[in-house]
Structure formats: C-alpha cells, structure tokens
Amino acid sequence: MDADRTLLLIPTAGERRGLLSHLDKTQLRSQSWQIELCGFGLVAAAASTMHWLHQHQPDRVVLAGIAGSLHPDAAVGSASWFNDVVCDGIGVGEGASFQSASQLGWPQIAADNQNQSQAVTDRLSLCVPSRQTSSDDRSPHPNARRTLLSVCAASADPAMAQRRRDMLTPTIESQIHAEDMEAFGVALACQLHQTPCMVVRGISNQAGDRDHANWQIDPALAAAAKRICEAFKLT
Template sequence: MAGADSTLLLIPTSGERAELLNHLDLRAVSMKGWHCELCGFGLVAAAAATMRAIRTHQPTRVILAGIAGGLSDAASVGSAHWFDEAICDGIGVGEGDEFVSADTLGWKQWASGDDESQESIGDQIELARPGNATGKKTPKNTLVSVCAASSEDSMASRRRNLAGETDRDSVIAEDMEAFGVAMACQMTSTPCMVVRGISNVAGDRDHSKWQINSALRSVAERLMELN
C-alpha cells in the first residue's frame, strides 16, 4: 500500500531516465516517497504500463517526465514546462488535412456506460499542475500526443492549430505518451501531471540541433521545485 504522499514518476525511455536521474537530487526525490518507472515509448505502451504501475504502487499522483518537440514560439529548445491539457491526434478517420477526430465524429475514446462514477473521455484530457506552479496566472500549456512525430513543418503547423486560440506565451508541444498516461490516470481517478523538456523544434529531424541534455536538465529543475 502506498504512503500518504507517494508519487509515481514515469519516464518513457531508459535513455531519458538515465539522463534525467543524472540531474536529479536522488536523495531528495527518495525522501519525497517517489517511485520511478519506465512507461514505454508511444501512446499504447504508455497507457498499459501506467495502469500496471498504478495498480502496483497505488500512488496519490502520477508525474510524466521526458522530452517533447516544440510547436510554439514559447516552447524554446532547452526549456521545460508543466502542461495543462493533453490532446490526442490520430484517433479518428483519415490523415493529414483530411483527418477528422473521433470527438468531432461524435465518438468517445472511452464511454463510461453504466458506471456513473466515470466520465467519458474524448480527445482532450485536463492535467493537474503543481500548486507552486500556479501561484500566478499563467498561459494554458497544451501537449499534442501523437503516434508518429512530425516529420516536416506542415505537419507540425497542423498540430499546433489543434490547441485552438492561445495566448502568445502559451507553450504548445508534441509528445507520444501524455494522453495515454492521462487516460490511465483518469480511469483510476489518479491526478496526472506532465512536465516536458523541449529537446527540438517539432518537424526538425536533424538530431545535431536537438538539445536533449539541456531539456532534461530543465525537467529536473522543475521536478525539484515540487513540494
């Protein structure tokens, strides 16, 4: 049985975990009663692994940490941010400019059925945010969770528009796990927080321009600010 303040820290890949833990104060994290697990790469693995980890550790909250591709000017490479919502892109009909999301078609990804304690889940899930990160009014940060990362500017531009009208300081980024993790958390009534370091501009596949180390160092800084 988990302790009163247990946190489940989920990281997608072993590479991200090694780099992130290299920057974290492990003793301080241990004293906070955190458990660290891999959640896997991609939406499907992340959802399944999160459900298993929640069942094992019964945490009071889940934090997903890792890297993401920036979709807005505010998502500067090397920075890290907490997010307020995860939007799923790719579940529906068609592709590219012809894509129509499941929600738009009137289909829910999870229909609660007769269980009135569970809300239906569409293409967007609200995320929790640390209390000390919301002491002042901040722009709404959005993660677009995808099955395949943007390979060009036009794909990234379409995904950026999924966030709708936003403040110019809003951080918009794409990842491949947040929506799956948030889905598992929502179905188990577990608060879910997501912090991502911006390793690259979405659509830029030139890895020589990526700043994974700097991005994960910034993620570690955000995590250590938690109460």
C-alpha cells in the same frame, strides 16, 4: 507540495538516465518516490501506467521527459508543466482530411463505461503543481494555459508540425505548445484509476526537425528536473 507516494514515470531509459542525472535520487527515495519506465508511444504508456498504478498505488503520477516545440513560447532547452493534453491520430483519415474521434462524435470511452461519469474525449485535463513558475522561464506568457498534443507518430517535417499547430483555434488561454507520444495514454490510465496526473516536458527540439544535431536533450531534461525540484521542494 507534499511528495509522498509519487510515481515518476519516464518513457525511455535514455530520458531516465538524463533526468536522474539532474535529480537527487536519495532525496527522491526518502520522500517515497517510485521511478518507473512507461515505455514509448501512446499504447505502451497507457498499458504500463495502469500496471504501475496497480503495483504502487501512488497518490499522484508525474510524467517527465522530452517533447518537440509547436509554439514560440516553448523554447528549445526550456521545460513546462501542461494544463491539458489532446490526442491526435485516433479517428478517420490522415493529414488535412483527418477527423478526430470527437469531431466524429465518438467518445474514446463512453459515459458509464469503466465507471466513467463523463465520456472520455480527445482532451484530458492535467493537474499542475502550485509551485510551477521557474525563475528562468523564457516564455513571455508564463501563466498561459499550455496544451500538449500526444501523437501516434512524431512530426516528420515542418509542414506536418504546422498542421498540428493549427489544430486548435489559437487563443492565449489555450494553445498547443508541444507534441509528445505518451501523455494522453498516461493521463487516461490515471483517470481510470482516479489518480491525479501531472506532466512536465523538456523541449528538446522544434517539432518536425529530425536532425538530432539541432536537438538539446540534456538541457531540456535539466530544465524538466529543475521544474520537478521547484514544484516538490526537492532542492
């Protein structure tokens, strides 16, 4: 895959430091990659992404960082590209009584607003690279569609993580595999800017596990870097 004019977005300085320790920065620059921070959380990520899109005018955006697992196939220390992203937290209520904007019949952006031919709902499709399967993929279903859940606040405990697992009817074709806090905002900004968006996340922990002693951040970022290298022939 041609990697010209690729904007690599990373949420935090710590993730950037860890990810770039596993990537050849000289090679990235030679292939016209721009690397920027998009910030932490849905709002910061959406606003920052729009800023960087206008500044760099890339052909594509790649969002990379860590995420929490919500599915057995998303093993801690592995990484995956995601096919779509669902937004959680925009709507009415909370916990078991939460109703999303789509469930209420409210598009986040109506059709024909912001030059949208279709309404923006709680789900956005993502692009995936043609070379996306790693030789060390530990998933028993490496070709299954993977859905990322973007949340306003990370799961505080296993019960909260379980509620999020149950948000979609489980099928092998589309299951929620992990939660993050930026992908929906980045993807929405890219859609408004008509720029393809790809998301790769390294799985650093089980969603709901707040004990950082159990987290594997560096292996997760190393796995994400490997995915990027394979997809864009950076090895």
